[in-house]
Amino acid sequence: MDIKIRSSDPAVIALCPVAEQEGIATVFDRYEMQQPQCGFGTLGLCCRICWKGPCRVDPFGDGPQAGICGAGKDTIVARNLIRMMAAGAAAHSEHGRHIALAMQRVGKGELPDYHIRDEEKLKSIAGRLDIAVADRTITDIAYDVATKTLEDYQNQDSKVPCHWISASLPAKRLSLLGKLGVLPHNIDATVAQIMSRTHIGCDADPENLVLGGMRGALADFNGMALATELSDAMFGTPKPVVTQANIGVIKKQAVNIAVNGHNPLLSEVICDIASEMNSIARDAGASEGINIVGICCTGNEVMMRHGIPLATNYLSQEMAIFTGALDAMVVDVQCIMPSLPQISECYHTEFITTMDENKMPGARHVSFHEDKARETARKIVQYAIDAYGRRDAKRINIPDIKQTAIVGFSSEAVMAALATLNAADPLAPLVENIVNGNILGVALFAGCNSTRAIQDENFQVIAKILARNNVLLLATGCGAGAFAKHGLMNQQATEAWAGDSLKAVLTAIGVSAGLEGPLPLILHMGSCVDNSRAVQLATALADRLNVDLSDLPLVASAPEAMSEKAIAIASWSVAIGLPTHLGIVPQVTGSAVVTDLITEGAKDLFGGYFLVESDPALAAEKLVAVIREKRHALGI
Ligand code: CUV
Structure with a gap:
C-alpha cells in the first residue's frame, strides 16, 4: 500500500513502513481489508433495529423497498441517523456529567485531590446560571454550580429548557428553537426518547424523527458546553501557550507517557504527579525524566491548559507505539482504538485503561476514581517507569518530525487579546474588521479524521484557501490536531498563508497582545467539547x-x-444556524427525503444546513461563496 494515499502526515509516512516490517496491521491496513465496504450501510439503508432483520432496501428500486415490518428507506435512514446523534450526545454528556459530579464533590469537600483553580471563571459561570456569589466561599459556589448543572440531567418539566443551552445561545436563536420544539429540557431524557422512538414500531415519520434527532444534537451541545465551562473552573481557563506537535515530541531519553481519550479528570492529575515523580524516572535511567504527550482530545485538553505537546490525532494514534519509545499509553474514554493494546503487546508499552465502563482486551486496567486520583496516577506513572526499563533499544525509531504550535485560544483568551486593542469594548476591533471586510468571515474547523479521506489533507487544503480569502480560522478536536501537526498553528503559517488584510489584523492583535508577531493562522480552541467556546464567541458577536x-x-x-459525536456536533451546528460543511458523505444518501431534510429543509427551518462536498478545493470555494452571501444579506 502506498501510505501517501491514506495520510498526509509525514510521521505516519515514516512509521507505517516500521509497522509493515514488524508485520503488524495498522488502521490503514484494516481499512484496505474492509474493501469493498457494504453499499447498503454506506447509504444508511441497512436496518438492524430488530431481530427479524437485518433488512435492506434496494437503492436501485428493483429489490425490496421496505423492511419486514414495513419501514421504508426514509424511516430506516432517519432512524439510523438520529441514533448516531443520540450516541454522540450521550458520549459528550456523560463526560460532562462526570465533571459535574466531581465538581459537586469538590464543593462538598470530598475530593482533596481536586480544586477550583480558576475562581474567576467559576464566578462568571455562576453569574450565567443566576447563582449568587457575593460573600460566599468558593466551595459553596462550586457546589451550587454543579448542582444546578446536574439539573440539566434531571429536570422533568419539558417546558423548561436546560440551563446551559439557555445560558449559551442568543435570545433570537433560543426563541426559534423553542418554537420548533427542539430545545432539550433534560439531556438524559432526550437521549432516551431518541432510543425509544426509534424502537421497532414507533416513530416512522422521517421529518419527525430528524427533528427529534436535532433536539438530541442540541442536548449534545448542552452537555459539551457544561463540560467545557466546568473543566475550566476546575483546571483553569486556557491562555495562549507555545508548544509542539507531532510524533517527534516523544523523547528517547525520557519516560514517555501518552494520555489518550477525552476527560481531563484523570490526565490533569497524571500531569501533576508526573512532575513530582521526575527524579524516580531519572534514577531509572531516563535522563530527561517524565515526558507526557497527548493524543486526540485529552491531548487537546492538556495542550491548551499546560502546553503539553501533542503526539498525534485520532487516525495515527497507533503510530506512537511504533516509535518503540512509548512507555505507557493511558486512556480514559472515547476514540481509543481497540487495536492499541494488541500493538502494545508487541512492544514494551504498558497500555492502561482507567474507566470501569471502558475496558479493552489485552489492556492493564487501573480503576480510576476521583477520591483516589493522586494515588491511582502515581501507580500508573510507576508502571510507565518500570516499562522504560524493558525498552528494546534496537526497536526505537522516533522520526524527528514536529512543529511549533501556539494554542490555548479560549473565548476568554481571544477577548483578552482583543481587549489589548480596545479595553472598553474588546469586541469592537473584531466587529470593525469584519464589517470593513479585512476579515471576510469566520470558519470553525472541527471533527475527526477518517480513513475515507487522506488523513489531515482536507483540513489543510480548505484552511489554506480560506486563509488566502481572509477568513479567520478556528479549530477544535482532531482538526486542531491536524493543523498543529502540520505547522498551521504558528506565526510562520500566518506569514505564509494569510491573505493580506487578515495578516494585518492578526498581526495587529498579536503584537498588541504581546506575542511579538501575528496570532497563529488558526486559533486552537481546544477539544471537541470546546466547540462550545466558538459558539460563545459567535454568540457575543x-x-x-x-x-x-x-x-x-x-x-x-x-x-x-x-x-457519532461528530455527527451530533455537526447537527447542532446546523440547528444553531450555521452552514456546516461535511467532507465525508454521511450515511443518509439512501433516502432523498432525509438528505433533503438536512440540507434544503434544514435551511428553511434553522437557517443552518449541511453542505456536503468531498473535494476540499471545491468545498473551500463553496464556503467562501456562503460567507459572501451572508455578508451580502447583512449589507456589508
Ligand atoms: Ni473528541 S470525536 S476522533 S478525539 S475529533 Fe478526534 Fe476528538 Fe473525532 Fe474523536
Missing part, C-alpha cells in the same frame, strides 16, 4: 450586532468527520 447566529458570516467545517 451576534448579540453585539443584534442579529441571530444564522446571520453571521460564519461557517463550520468537519472535512474528515467520523464519530
Whole structure:
C-alpha cells in the first residue's frame, strides 16, 4: 500500500513502513481489508433495529423497498441517523456529567485531590446560571454550580429548557428553537426518547424523527458546553501557550507517557504527579525524566491548559507505539482504538485503561476514581517507569518530525487579546474588521479524521484557501490536531498563508497582545467539547450586532468527520444556524427525503444546513461563496 494515499502526515509516512516490517496491521491496513465496504450501510439503508432483520432496501428500486415490518428507506435512514446523534450526545454528556459530579464533590469537600483553580471563571459561570456569589466561599459556589448543572440531567418539566443551552445561545436563536420544539429540557431524557422512538414500531415519520434527532444534537451541545465551562473552573481557563506537535515530541531519553481519550479528570492529575515523580524516572535511567504527550482530545485538553505537546490525532494514534519509545499509553474514554493494546503487546508499552465502563482486551486496567486520583496516577506513572526499563533499544525509531504550535485560544483568551486593542469594548476591533471586510468571515474547523479521506489533507487544503480569502480560522478536536501537526498553528503559517488584510489584523492583535508577531493562522480552541467556546464567541458577536447566529458570516467545517459525536456536533451546528460543511458523505444518501431534510429543509427551518462536498478545493470555494452571501444579506 502506498501510505501517501491514506495520510498526509509525514510521521505516519515514516512509521507505517516500521509497522509493515514488524508485520503488524495498522488502521490503514484494516481499512484496505474492509474493501469493498457494504453499499447498503454506506447509504444508511441497512436496518438492524430488530431481530427479524437485518433488512435492506434496494437503492436501485428493483429489490425490496421496505423492511419486514414495513419501514421504508426514509424511516430506516432517519432512524439510523438520529441514533448516531443520540450516541454522540450521550458520549459528550456523560463526560460532562462526570465533571459535574466531581465538581459537586469538590464543593462538598470530598475530593482533596481536586480544586477550583480558576475562581474567576467559576464566578462568571455562576453569574450565567443566576447563582449568587457575593460573600460566599468558593466551595459553596462550586457546589451550587454543579448542582444546578446536574439539573440539566434531571429536570422533568419539558417546558423548561436546560440551563446551559439557555445560558449559551442568543435570545433570537433560543426563541426559534423553542418554537420548533427542539430545545432539550433534560439531556438524559432526550437521549432516551431518541432510543425509544426509534424502537421497532414507533416513530416512522422521517421529518419527525430528524427533528427529534436535532433536539438530541442540541442536548449534545448542552452537555459539551457544561463540560467545557466546568473543566475550566476546575483546571483553569486556557491562555495562549507555545508548544509542539507531532510524533517527534516523544523523547528517547525520557519516560514517555501518552494520555489518550477525552476527560481531563484523570490526565490533569497524571500531569501533576508526573512532575513530582521526575527524579524516580531519572534514577531509572531516563535522563530527561517524565515526558507526557497527548493524543486526540485529552491531548487537546492538556495542550491548551499546560502546553503539553501533542503526539498525534485520532487516525495515527497507533503510530506512537511504533516509535518503540512509548512507555505507557493511558486512556480514559472515547476514540481509543481497540487495536492499541494488541500493538502494545508487541512492544514494551504498558497500555492502561482507567474507566470501569471502558475496558479493552489485552489492556492493564487501573480503576480510576476521583477520591483516589493522586494515588491511582502515581501507580500508573510507576508502571510507565518500570516499562522504560524493558525498552528494546534496537526497536526505537522516533522520526524527528514536529512543529511549533501556539494554542490555548479560549473565548476568554481571544477577548483578552482583543481587549489589548480596545479595553472598553474588546469586541469592537473584531466587529470593525469584519464589517470593513479585512476579515471576510469566520470558519470553525472541527471533527475527526477518517480513513475515507487522506488523513489531515482536507483540513489543510480548505484552511489554506480560506486563509488566502481572509477568513479567520478556528479549530477544535482532531482538526486542531491536524493543523498543529502540520505547522498551521504558528506565526510562520500566518506569514505564509494569510491573505493580506487578515495578516494585518492578526498581526495587529498579536503584537498588541504581546506575542511579538501575528496570532497563529488558526486559533486552537481546544477539544471537541470546546466547540462550545466558538459558539460563545459567535454568540457575543451576534448579540453585539443584534442579529441571530444564522446571520453571521460564519461557517463550520468537519472535512474528515467520523464519530457519532461528530455527527451530533455537526447537527447542532446546523440547528444553531450555521452552514456546516461535511467532507465525508454521511450515511443518509439512501433516502432523498432525509438528505433533503438536512440540507434544503434544514435551511428553511434553522437557517443552518449541511453542505456536503468531498473535494476540499471545491468545498473551500463553496464556503467562501456562503460567507459572501451572508455578508451580502447583512449589507456589508
Ligand atoms: Ni473528541 S470525536 S476522533 S478525539 S475529533 Fe478526534 Fe476528538 Fe473525532 Fe474523536
